[in-house]
Amino acid sequence: MKLDKDARYTKEHEWIRKEGELFIYGISDHAQDQLSDIVFLEPPEVGDSFAQGDSIGVVESVKAASDLYLPMSGEIVKVNDALVDAPEIMNSDPYGEAWIIKFKASDPAEFDQLMSPEDYEKYTQEEE
Amino acid sequence: MRNQLEPLIFEISSPGREAFTLPELGVPEVQLPEGYTRQQLNLPEVSELDFVRHYTHLSQMNYSIDTVFYPLGSCTMKYNPKVNEKAAAIEGLSQVHPLQPESTVQGSLQLMYELQEALKEIAGFAAVSLQPAAGAHGEFAGVLIMRAYHESRGDSKRTKMLIPDSAHGTNPASTAMSGYTVVELPSDERGNVDLEALKQECDDTVVGLMLTNPNTLGLFEEHVLEVCETIHNCGGLIYGDGANLNALMGITRPGDLGIDVLHFNLHKTFSTPHGGGGPGSGPVGVTENLAPFLPGPIAAKDDDGYKLVLPEQSIGRMKAFYGNYGVFIRAYTYIRMMGPDGLRAASEMAVLNANYLKARVAPHFPVAVERTCMHEFVSHGDVPGTDIITLDVAKRLIDLGFHPPTIYFPLIVHDALMIEPTETESKETLDAFAVAMTRIAEEARTNPQVLHDAPHITPVRRLDEAQAARKPVLCYKG
Numbered sequence: 001m002k003l004d005k006d007a008r009y010t011k012e013h014e015w016i017r018k019e020g021e022l023f024i025y026g027i028s029d030h031a032q033d034q035l036s037d038i039v040f041l042e043p044p045e046v047g048d049s050f051a052q053g054d055s056i057g058v059v060e061s062v063k064a065a066s067d068l069y070l071p072m073s074g075e076i077v078k079v080n081d082a083l084v085d086a087p088e089i090m091n092s093d094p095y096g097e098a099w100i101i102k103f104k105a106s107d108p109a110e111f112d113q114l115m116s117p118e119d120y121e122k123y124t125q126e127e128e
Numbered sequence: 129m130r131n132q133l134e135p136l137i138f139e140i141s142s143p144g145r146e147a148f149t150l151p152e153l154g155v156p157e158v159q160l161p162e163g164y165t166r167q168q169l170n171l172p173e174v175s176e177l178d179f180v181r182h183y184t185h186l187s188q189m190n191y192s193i194d195t196v197f198y199p200l201g202s203c204t205m206k207y208n209p210k211v212n213e214k215a216a217a218i219e220g221l222s223q224v225h226p227l228q229p230e231s232t233v234q235g236s237l238q239l240m241y242e243l244q245e246a247l248k249e250i251a252g253f254a255a256v257s258l259q260p261a262a263g264a265h266g267e268f269a270g271v272l273i274m275r276a277y278h279e280s281r282g283d284s285k286r287t288k289m290l291i292p293d294s295a296h297g298t299n300p301a302s303t304a305m306s307g308y309t310v311v312e313l314p315s316d317e318r319g320n321v322d323l324e325a326l327k328q329e330c331d332d333t334v335v336g337l338m339l340t341n342p343n344t345l346g347l348f349e350e351h352v353l354e355v356c357e358t359i360h361n362c363g364g365l366i367y368g369d370g371a372n373l374n375a376l377m378g379i380t381r382p383g384d385l386g387i388d389v390l391h392f393n394l395h396k397t398f399s400t401p402h403g404g405g406g407p408g409s410g411p412v413g414v415t416e417n418l419a420p421f422l423p424g425p426i427a428a429k430d431d432d433g434y435k436l437v438l439p440e441q442s443i444g445r446m447k448a449f450y451g452n453y454g455v456f457i458r459a460y461t462y463i464r465m466m467g468p469d470g471l472r473a474a475s476e477m478a479v480l481n482a483n484y485l486k487a488r489v490a491p492h493f494p495v496a497v498e499r500t501c502m503h504e505f506v507s508h509g510d511v512p513g514t515d516i517i518t519l520d521v522a523k524r525l526i527d528l529g530f531h532p533p534t535i536y537f538p539l540i541v542h543d544a545l546m547i548e549p550t551e552t553e554s555k556e557t558l559d560a561f562a563v564a565m566t567r568i569a570e571e572a573r574t575n576p577q578v579l580h581d582a583p584h585i586t587p588v589r590r591l592d593e594a595q596a597a598r599k600p601v602l603c604y605k606g
Contacts, residue, residue, distance in 0.1 A: 037594030062593045063536045065297075087598065 008114030201546025237434035252383025253413035266391025266410025356386025378472025509545030
């Protein structure tokens with residue numbers, strides 16, 4: 001399993017990274033591996049606001065459809081539209097090109113509650 | 129099964145050929161107005177013989193319960209007795225019009241009435257509506273009935289529906305369509321609803337719980353009485369997903385267990401053909417309290433005979449006219465042919481067959497939860513220590529003459545392989561399937577490539593599902 005050392009993680013297998021004033025969000029390598037071939041992404045829209053833990057969209061693979069949960073509250077600033085046309089990028093480059101959204105956090109301190117790469121690695125091993 | 133690729137009917141088209149002769153015109157010919165006619169219609173032109181061959185070939189490519197063992201978990205692919213078809217073809221039933229006066233279709237209404245009565249008795253309910261056209265449709269009707277009940281009491285605080293993580297995906301969908309929020313409940317290690325998690329969620333905002341029993345792991349809910357009582361104590365209702373009723377007939381009744389509303393899958397439990405997506409029929413049964421809210425019209429009987437009535441606070445119609453009538457005839461025939469003892473025997477044999485097959489398959493494909501199962505069981509379909517995944521196993525089964533089981537469901541089991549043999553299969557068939565599974569487990573170690581490349585005998589080989597989903601081609605572009 002690949003990890004991005006700069007990112008923080010959730011139990012639902014999403015990652016978040018700080019990027020200047022904004023936060024950037026995607027699904028983890030473990031998530032894409034479990035989902036297998038991803039075929040569809042329904043992202044939120046720019047300007048949408050979410051509370052911590054809200055479902056912000058849907059990702060579908062040949063195996064299953066899963067909700068995307070945002071572990072922080074905030075407002076969507078940017079959506080990676082390229083992923084909608086080429087969802088397979090989430091399989092090939094989950095931490096890079098396959099970022100899903102960028103958002104402005106209402107409470108940046110919520111970032112500190114997320115799992116470190118080490119804790120997340122442990123968590124995925126225990127889950128299996 | 130025919131294993132040659134069949135061209136599209138457009139590809140065998142040749143100008144001027146026709147497979148149909150229109151009868152002589154009996155009315156004056158009228159020209160359609162300008163703008164409503166076309167000179168070029170892209171319709172195939174074939175002779176009657178080519179036409180018959182084309183569709184016969186396609187039918188020979190089908191996998192069906194009449195040709196192969198079809199252990200598709202959660203789908204109850206039991207044999208559909210041919211006497212059902214004979215009954216459905218009776219002219220007095222098949223040639224009536226839904227707008228005929230009730231006095232001229234008393235037999236048709238009697239059949240509906242008696243089917244309602246039979247379903248009430250089988251599942252332990254006070255009233256039944258035959259309206260919904262399929263399982264998920266019945267589920268949606270059920271949730272709308274729960275909503276109508278709470279609203280009729282002015283109980284508007286209730287917004288959350290509890291749904292176990294093993295549930296069919298249609299449960300949360302029906303809930304969302306009814307305007308409610310889904311709260312997922314975890315399962316415990318024996319595959320039951322986690323009672324502690326359930327109790328924590330129980331308050332006066334609970335609409336109810338959607339319970340599938342036996343659940344999608346093929347396991348009977350061991351705390352069903354306590355689960356129902358807990359929900360009732362906080363003012364919620366229990367929705368029963370009747371998908372797995374085939375395990376229970378004549379043994380226990382959902383209504384007696386505390387379930388308030390349940391949908392039946394006539395096409396599954398009561399043996400009507402349903403491979404290929406229909407037609408289904410998903411009647412709902414309810415307790416006395418919920419009877420006024422049933423969708424209608426439903427069949428009733430008084431001194432003058434049979435008639436159709438709408439329950440007083442009905443949620444309304446779920447479908448045009450009276451439901452999928454052709455399915456009623458088949459299900460009614462099945463119930464009458466089997467009788468109470470026959471239905472019980474069917475359920476017992478369904479459970480016995482599943483447990484026998486589980487015992488033979490589990491050494492190679494371990495079950496998710498080691499318990500006596502009901503009518504189906506769930507194994508892990510991957511082969512540890514190899515790179516063989518469930519999909520490879522499923523595709524290889526096609527080569528060996530079997531329809532693959534349901535795969536990758538339920539979601540709470542990794543690499544799930546969900547096997548439901550049903551009661552209508554012989555021990556010899558189950559043994560042959562077990563032998564095939566054993567062979568596949570061996571091939572996974574000795575010749576994995578044969579599994580990766582499967583299926584080998586079909587007109588097309590392994591399909592690229594990801595590409596098909598990402599870039600679907602939905603129309604013929606000739």
